[in-house]
Amino acid sequence: MGGNGGSGTSAEKRPNELLGSWFVRSGWSKGELARQVNRRARQLGANHISTDTSRVRRWLDGENPREPIPRILSELFSERFGCVVSVEDLGLRTARQSPAASGVDLPWTGAQTVALLGEFSRSDLMLARRGFLGTSLALSAGPSLIEPMQRWLVPAPGSPAPAEPAPVLDSRRPGRLSRPELELLESTTRMFRKWDAQCGGGLRRKAVVGQLHEVTDLLQEPQPEATTRKLFQVAAELSQLAGWMSYDVGLQPTAQKYFVLALHAAKEAGDKPLGSYILSSMSRQMIHLGRPDDALELIHLAQYGSRDCAGPRTQAMLYAMEARAYANMGQPGKTKRAVRLAEDTFAEIDEWDEPDPDWIRFFSEAELYAENSHSFRDLAYNAGRSPSYASLAEPLMRRAVELFAKDSEHQRSYALNLIGMASVHLLQREPERSTEYAAKALDVAKKVRSERVNTRIRKTVGTAVRDYGELAAVVDLSEKLAADLPEAAEAG
Numbered sequence: 001m002g003g004n005g006g007s008g009t010s011a012e013k014r015p016n017e018l019l020g021s022w023f024v025r026s027g028w029s030k031g032e033l034a035r036q037v038n039r040r041a042r043q044l045g046a047n048h049i050s051t052d053t054s055r056v057r058r059w060l061d062g063e064n065p066r067e068p069i070p071r072i073l074s075e076l077f078s079e080r081f082g083c084v085v086s087v088e089d090l091g092l093r094t095a096r097q098s099p100a101a102s103g104v105d106l107p108w109t110g111a112q113t114v115a116l117l118g119e120f121s122r123s124d125l126m127l128a129r130r131g132f133l134g135t136s137l138a139l140s141a142g143p144s145l146i147e148p149m150q151r152w153l154v155p156a157p158g159s160p161a162p163a164e165p166a167p168v169l170d171s172r173r174p175g176r177l178s179r180p181e182l183e184l185l186e187s188t189t190r191m192f193r194k195w196d197a198q199c200g201g202g203l204r205r206k207a208v209v210g211q212l213h214e215v216t217d218l219l220q221e222p223q224p225e226a227t228t229r230k231l232f233q234v235a236a237e238l239s240q241l242a243g244w245m246s247y248d249v250g251l252q253p254t255a256q257k258y259f260v261l262a263l264h265a266a267k268e269a270g271d272k273p274l275g276s277y278i279l280s281s282m283s284r285q286m287i288h289l290g291r292p293d294d295a296l297e298l299i300h301l302a303q304y305g306s307r308d309c310a311g312p313r314t315q316a317m318l319y320a321m322e323a324r325a326y327a328n329m330g331q332p333g334k335t336k337r338a339v340r341l342a343e344d345t346f347a348e349i350d351e352w353d354e355p356d357p358d359w360i361r362f363f364s365e366a367e368l369y370a371e372n373s374h375s376f377r378d379l380a381y382n383a384g385r386s387p388s389y390a391s392l393a394e395p396l397m398r399r400a401v402e403l404f405a406k407d408s409e410h411q412r413s414y415a416l417n418l419i420g421m422a423s424v425h426l427l428q429r430e431p432e433r434s435t436e437y438a439a440k441a442l443d444v445a446k447k448v449r450s451e452r453v454n455t456r457i458r459k460t461v462g463t464a465v466r467d468y469g470e471l472a473a474v475v476d477l478s479e480k481l482a483a484d485l486p487e488a489a490e491a492g
Contacts, residue, residue: 018091
């Protein structure tokens with residue numbers, strides 16, 4: 001039965017209590033887990049895997065399966081619980097993977113970055129389905145994530161000096177991009193970013209991945225150095241956006257891989273502020289996955305790397321994300337300090353005489369209020385649903401909602417802050433007011449393809465039902481949720 005991925009001897013086996021705990025909480029039967037493992041194995045091309053209920057029972061009894069089963073189980077449980085569930089968390093051993101196979105520890109060279117971007121985007125376009133985009137899709141966290149990311153600041157051996165502005169190029173030469181063609185690529189990226197803010201990640205993700213794949217094709221052609229750097233910059237922005245859209249629709253391992261590749265491309269472009277923005281996206285994902293300590297490490301790495309070159313808008317955003325990480329770690333003093341630094345740095349924007357890159361323009365006054373209010377809201381959750389921190393969040397969240405209500409370009413942010421306001425009123429024990437904001441959020445969510453929005457609405461309504469399920473307003477909201485946002489609907 002070697003094809004089933006078993007190993008170990010009965011003499012050394014003891015029940016795997018860690019795997020058993022995750023298995024019981026998942027609600028799956030042994031047969032369901034076996035079927036999911038087989039399905040994922042076929043997607044990976046591991047057709048020799050043929051798991052059944054007796055094999056699952058043997059894993060629970062302490063048998064240690066061979067690769068790729070430990071990684072498959074890690075992915076399945078991570079997706080089930082919406083947080084990183086590592087192979088070690090499941091009480092399983094895994095052979096040390098090569099850097100190329102581990103997902104995030106990749107060579108920091110231009111040629112490798114282009115090859116990996118091309119390979120991954122092609123796999124995404126061909127095989128896009130929830131949870132599978134190739135053999136490297138295990139979520140990384142802790143030192144296995146942080147240590148490779150630290151290398152984005154290490155100068156490449158013999159790295160050239162920053163390039164001079166690109167000369168006017170002869171567009172008739174094959175393989176050479178003209179300046180208008182480069183500008184078109186940049187404007188297309190801006191358009192995709194605007195679509196994402198308006199419509200969520202579910203509608204345009206494949207279009208972004210397709211454009212990224214086209215740019216990697218261009219990077220494989222001979223170009224002047226300045227043009228190559230510009231193409232790497234475009235590739236970094238598109239890869240970040242593909243990661244952000246993947247995160248938004250719930251494809252967490254896919255999102256992380258795109259973020260990592262984006263950071264590699266930003267390094268090749270020599271764009272440290274863009275690299276810091278990509279790290280902030282990774283940090284936000286780690287907060288979402290319940291890893292605020294990793295989120296804080298990533299933000300500190302972003303701040304250090306861009307300390308002497310990022311504008312005040314970018315630095316204010318990084319402080320706001322630092323506050324979110326501290327809040328989720330339950331550290332009120334450091335949260336309040338980071339909130340103040342975000343506000344003070346944002347106030348310096350008018351004195352900055354350089355234009356902001358398009359990727360940071362989303363960080364408006366509304367977004368500043370939104371992030372800081374969410375930090376205080378998260379502190380409230382981490383302090384046993386403290387009303388005092390909720391009262392700090394409420395005026396900031398209300399201002400964010402007011403500003404986003406007038407902003408037709410950022411409908412997803414509007415929905416997320418309506419939900420945030422609903423959660424704050426629940427913390428303040430005001431369920432009727434909470435239902436008003438949640439109902440508005442539902443109306444916006446119907447126009448936005450975002451699993452993140454849908455999940456947060458369901459969680460907030462679920463809390464209202466648990467705590468105030470007898471109230472007519474809560475019953476009505478629950479019925480509206482079932483009608484407007486049925487669980488079976490796919491987000492992307």
